[in-house]
Amino acid sequence: MTLSFLNAQAKVIVAALTIGAFAIGLDTFVIIGALDVISRDLGISTAAAGWIISIYAFCYAVFAPLNAWMFKGMSRRSIQILSIAIFTIGNLVRAIALDYVIIIAGHVIADVIQKGRSIKIATDTRPGKAADKPSWKETEKGLNKIADTLGRNRLARDIESEEIIELIRPIYERGAKSMADHVRSYMHAAFSWGMKSDNDYRQQSARRFRIPFNPATGIPTEPKVKGTRWLDEDEFVQLYRWLECRDTPVHPPYTRAVRILMLTGQRVEEIASLHIDQWDAKEKIIDWSTTKNDQPHAVPVPNLAAELISSINVNEYGWFFPSAKDPSKPVSHGTLYSFMWRQRDRGVIPYVTNRDLRRTFKTLTGKAGIPKEVRDRLQNHALQDVSSKHYDRWNYMAEKRAGMMKWDKFVRAMLAKKHVKMAA
Known part of the structure; x- marks a missing residue:
């Protein structure tokens, strides 16, 4: 090059x-x-x-x-x-x-x-949304690697589609199809931002990228594979019990975080970075001002989850689930993924990812009798009707509380039934 x-x-x-x-x-x-x-x-x-x-x-x-x-x-x-x-x-x-x-x-x-x-x-004062996203650190790391490969000091308008293809092809050929798709997405988003910045009449920066077209637009994306895996009741209990009484040394916050995921059905990155300021112990509500879909979200938690959260002593930085390496930061969702991989490869827990746990919550809460609309609200799925787009985080709170009460009874019954069966 x-x-x-x-x-x-x-x-x-x-x-x-x-x-x-x-x-x-x-x-x-x-x-x-x-x-x-x-x-x-x-x-x-x-x-x-x-x-x-x-x-x-x-x-x-x-x-x-x-x-x-x-x-x-x-x-x-x-x-x-x-x-x-x-x-x-x-x-x-x-x-x-x-x-x-x-x-x-x-x-x-x-x-x-x-x-x-x-x-x-060394700075750029123009507004952007990247830092508001939970995954912005991961994106920044990816873009830095791309910049080092293509040439950090090159003009963006001089980057050709062929160069991006040559960057992505080795990643794809070594089997990392998801990573190749991420790199393509990072490049497409970066060039889109540059083109929008040039035409943004609201900002007064004299700097212009003068990008004529987005070189990543014509590069196809990897077909999305929709996950279908979810835990049945026996597998749910097996995983939950192992997390309570694990057979190998594990950083305690990691197991607690996964249990909260199982009990609330929330996104892994949002639970991993749970802070004391987001927890209302009196109302038993987790309240996020912003989430992955840019919507505020307040969710009541079942009593089992509230008891678990209340038993946790947050560290001096206010994190419920601090990183084992750097307590000033919360555990990353990538670390929780790795933790689950290691245990499932040992055969002590069902084969499951953290995203499967979110799907499990959706499925089992349906079995518990919670309507789909309430389940969507509980998991903060992006609904497309007008009222949902302008949705107040406190709307449907009564319905969400009732749903979580049903789910709490269902989980307790599952755990008790399996416990009695094992004792017999």
Whole structure:
């Protein structure tokens, strides 16, 4: 893959900006070797001349965050050019100055603007929705790998469909069909965002991607395989009992999280990241302000789940299910998937994924006599009628509570029946 994607004019501009940025960085240190000469010329001590360098640290501490905020509406290119221009003026003042105070003033002028530059250049203030999604970390990781492969500094409009295909093909050929589909989706979403950003009249950024078309549009997606696996009553009890009394050391929060999944039927990423602020112990309700389908969701939990949640001591960060490696973060849904894989491969639990547990809840709650509409509301499925699209999270609360009471009795009966059968 060639990286000769810049035209002659662009190369000149990039070279000029690069040299300018290098000069700005070099300016801070080159003066150290001239302190003795400066002190003699101005008739001051070497220590006083050293303040010319110390003022750099002061300007950096004070003006870096201020400048990043003040110039947040400007494009990175404009900030870089403005920075170099004012830096040049400041250096000219120092070059012709015959007074110590004027030299210090010139140094401040040169430093004030450019110390916030590095912060702003490394950010993008345009609005986006990625960070609001539960899976944004996984998406960011995937996009970083793609950028490293295609060339992180390449212009988006120069990426061709063939390059994306060559990126995806090896992933597909090694059998990771789902991952290949994810990579295609990441690329398609990234280019779509860039094209929409160019045409978004609501934002004032001067930056434009100028992407003529989305190169990932014509790449076919992998046919979706609809899952059909769900646990019958015996398998449900087998898994639940093992999670209560496991035969191998397991990080306790992981087993509790899976039991909550079984009892509530919620999405794995939402239960995994359950925080104390989302739990209303008095009302026995979990309340999410945003979920995967961008809708708020409040769900009453069955008494079994409420008892389990109330027995958990959240950690100092407020997580019910903290990560074993980093308690400041919740366990990732990927870790819960891995945990389930390891146990089912040992043969101690039924063959099941966390998504199968959500399907199991839908199926067994139907067997318990809960209407489909209420089950959809409980699981926060995206309904297409007008009232559902503008649905208040507290609507249908009475129906949802009644449904969860039925489900609680059904689960207790299952566990008791199987327990009696095993005792006999």
